[in-house]
Amino acid sequence: MTLNRFQRLYLALILAFAGVLSVSGTIALRNVLHLALLLLLLGYLGFAWRTERGRIVRLAAAVPLPVWLWCVYLLIFPFIAPNPAGAWSNMIGKGMWGESILTWLLAWGAFLILGAKRLTLWVLALVSAVPVFIHLGLTVLAWAGVLQPTFYEDPSLQAAGQSLWAVLQDVTLLQTPLPAFPLGFRGIEPMHGNLGYPASQAMCLGLAVMFAARQQGKHRRVIEAGALVALCFVSVVIAQSRAAAYFGLLILAMACVVYVVSVRVQRKPLRLGRGVGLVMAGVGGLCLVFFYHVVSHNPVWYSMGDKVALGFQIERPKDLICDGFTSATSDFVRQSHPDKDQAYVESLIDGLRGDGGRVLLARVGADLSATNPWGWSGGRDAYEYRIAQMCGHVPAMNYSHAHNAWINLILAVGWVGAILYAWVLLRFTKSGWTALKQEQTWAAGLALLLLSIFWLLRGMVDAVYQEHYLEMQAFFLLTLFLNLNSGKPVSK
Incomplete structure (x- = not known):
């Protein structure tokens, strides 16, 4: 089916938006495209409501329940957050959660306006690779x-x-x-x-x-x-x-x-x-x-395993993060690797601020998550605030986040928020796996399965549930899901 002018414009803008989501120096462009797409979508809904009400309602019903609950929770979180002012800032002022919610809407709107034949797997793959x-x-x-x-x-x-x-x-x-x-x-x-x-x-x-x-x-x-x-x-x-x-x-x-x-x-x-x-x-x-x-x-690559292992072997990670390295820390590393030369041992010691340090942050972050179940302000600085609170001063190893998205999410919006987002990713994973059983949905099912598992696991080692990374997940995961559940999927 040939696209009309409005659809061609919307397609060009949505592909440009998706393509620059992770490109540095494009924040202003990304925000302009985001706003333009939202205005076009609202205009389309206003004009099409009378004639396409049934299709609009059916497509809204196709959005999985966990996505709805996740977005609703983010909207009400500022009312229940331990730091309401910060939560409102992260919802509206800084816009991290607000923009992610609106990106779920954009993905839904793109499918409503364009359908599966224009947002194929191959087009999405090329856009992702910009x-x-x-x-x-x-x-x-x-x-x-x-x-x-x-x-x-x-x-x-x-x-x-x-x-x-x-x-x-x-x-x-x-x-x-x-x-x-x-x-x-x-x-x-x-x-x-x-x-x-x-x-x-x-x-x-x-x-x-x-x-x-x-x-x-x-x-x-x-x-x-x-x-x-x-x-x-x-x-x-x-x-x-x-x-x-x-x-x-x-x-x-x-x-x-x-x-x-x-x-x-x-x-x-x-x-x-x-x-x-x-x-x-x-x-x-x-x-x-x-x-x-x-x-x-x-050695930056092949020493990674030893650095991570040291992060688990340190007995009191809190002391190291709060008070910094001591001679005992260096001695422990040397004793753990007596067969290595001095240069390699020094790289391992330095690695406790890098690869090994991520493990230390996650271990301490796990304790913080258990004692702060309701989150803080919804911001990426929640870990930094809680670790300073625990240490009683600015920690010697001062990091802005835990390098673990699940810990960051718990400390930002609480256990309820983290569980809901885990449910979102698991729901997409299940849909992808189920789709593998039928030939006509196999390709979209494989893409959704791989992508949802990737984001689920990637969050365990880095901060990916924030800012434009959340927008990437919202747009591509929901687009794939709707491709899968709203007619015969197209892969070419």
Whole structure:
């Protein structure tokens, strides 16, 4: 069905909004797009209510109960919060929870206006990968010496564009190409998460498209989706986003296992064409070889396990966080690794402020969660407030959050809020798994299953239930769910 002008405008704006959700330097653009989309949706509802009331009501009823309860709880939380002023600020002033609620509405509205045929799995995968495309493009420019010194002083898309334009105007401005591949280069992103989360999301969607295309005999789409998955993984390894790389491998493994299990449940023969099989093997092989090459030569990667183990072995994490390191801390680390050289031991000690420190924060945060069941102000600073309160002073290891989204969520909006959001993600997980039993819903089911499990697990090791990450979850999860439950899903 051909889109009218209004639908084409809405499609362009919603894809632009979803694409820049995790791109640095786009907050103003994101807010403008958010507002424009809401106004267009409200206008559409006003004009279409009389003629499409039944469809609007049915689509509203399709939104799962946990999503409704989660949004309602966020709306009433400022009335029951221990810090009402802060809760209102985070709902309306800073807008973290208010914007996330409105993004659930945008996802619903996009499906109402556009339907499944325009918001396909492949389109969603490409939109998710926008930060990856930007990062890889900038990596090539950096390696070739195109990016000027001004870019590295203040990385931005504008600075990258100015560098490229300057070189095109005067080739003598071309910098000396880098002698080695720029591992650790993050482009315009100061935080690796801004690359890791959308890359993982695109991998979930891309793998669903790849396996669905295999079932439908669309070999070209298999190759395209496989290439997208590989590029996403390569991007996070280049950026040295370790958690994202490990989660990428987990997503690959889960997708393969789910594919084999679901095919057996449907009692279909597990057959791969030679070319398709080579593509799938190539995607996995490329990821593993590239990953091993980087990990085996970089202590930042291969020491991660020892650092995390130390975080669990420290007997009194509260003392370390509140009062800082002592000579006893260093002695304990050395005694725990007597066969390691001094440089490696020093890296482990320093790791107690990084990878190991995350474990310490989570252990102390678990105690804080048990003693503060009603949350605080709904803000990301709830952990910082409670830890200072527990220590009686500003802690020596002063972090703004616990690097664990579930602990952050409990301390921000209480156990009720955390349980409701867990219910939201588990509800989507169940819907995805159930959909695997039928061929016509298999692709959307796999995408929803992988993506909901990813966000559920990712929250255990980083702060992902806040700000624009919440908006990513709201838009993509609900869009996939509605794709799955509002007619025949489309994957191409």
